[in-house]
Amino acid sequence: MKKTWSAIRIAFFVFAAGLLHHPGSAFAKPVSYVGGLMLMQENDAGGHTVGLDYTVTPRMAVAFHAQYHIRGDNFTMLGPQMNFLINRWNAPRSQGNIFANVGGGTTIDRNGDMRPATWTGLLADFETRRLFVSYEVRAMYAPKVERSLWQRARAGVAFSPVDYTKVSPWAMVQVDYRDEKHLGLHVGAREPKMEITPLIRVMYRAFLIEGGVSHRGKLMFNWVKQF
C-alpha cells in the first residue's frame, strides 16, 4: 500500500511538473547558459521536488522551488531561489564548478498551516567525459517545522564517451546523509540518516533521466529538460 501511494505521488509530481513548471533542486547544474530554461524533477527518500531555473547571467540563475517533504511531518515547501556560480575551471578535458544557492518561502503542513522557511546550499562538482564527482550540502530551517542539514556525494563513470547527439549512459552511486530535527508534530522522531543509491543516468541532447533503488529499497527517479 505504501509503495503504491509512493508511486502515485511520484506520478502526480511528474504530471504536475509538466503543467505547473515549478522549479527544483540541484542534481543538474543550477546555472546553465544565458537565456536557458531548465525544468527538473526529483523523487527520492527525502521527497519529491519540482523546479524551474532560468539563467540570467553566466553566473546567476533564478529559480522557483517546490518540494513535498516525506520525512517526519510530510509538509510541502515552496519559494523562490537564487543560484550563483561562485567559480568555474574550464580545462581542455575537464570542468570544475562551485555553486551556491539561497532561497526562502513557506511550508504548508497537512492542516494547511503555513510557516516561513529558508534554505541555503553549496555544490561542488568536477567532471571529464568519463568521470563525474560532486558534493552538495544544504541547510534548511523552518520554525516549528524542521531544522535540517543534508549532504550528498556522487561519483559516476560513463559507459563510453559519446557525442552529445547520441545516447550517453552513466553508472553512478549517490550517498545521502540527512541530519534532521523535527520541530512540529513529530518532535524527536528519528529517521534513517544515510542512504546509498546506485543509479543509471542517461543523457541525450538536452534531456537527462536517471533512476535507482537505495540500499533501503527506496526508489529514486529524476529527470531534467533544458530549453
Added chain:
Amino acid sequence: MRVIAFISVLLAAGAVNAETITASVNGMVCAICVTGIEKSFQKNPAVDKVKVDLETGKVTVDTKAGATLDDATVTKTIVNAGYAVTEITRASGR
C-alpha cells in the same frame, strides 16, 4: 536565359561569402550542458549551422550567405554558455 544567368551569378556570389568559423573551447565535457552552445548560436540570425564536437573540443559555426560573425560575438556566445575560448579560425568560400 539572361535572367537565369544573372540569378545564378547572384547565388554563387552569396555562397562564396558564407564562412566557417571554428572555435577551440575548454570545458566541454557535459553532454546536456553543451546543448546550450548550440541553442545560443541558433538564436543568431547570421548562423546557418552549428556543430559541437566533444571529442576534439571544437565548435564549428557555418554562417549564412552574406552574413558574418566577429570573434567577439563568437567568444561572448560561448562564454555565456559557460565555457572558455582558446582559439578561433576561419575559412570562407564554401
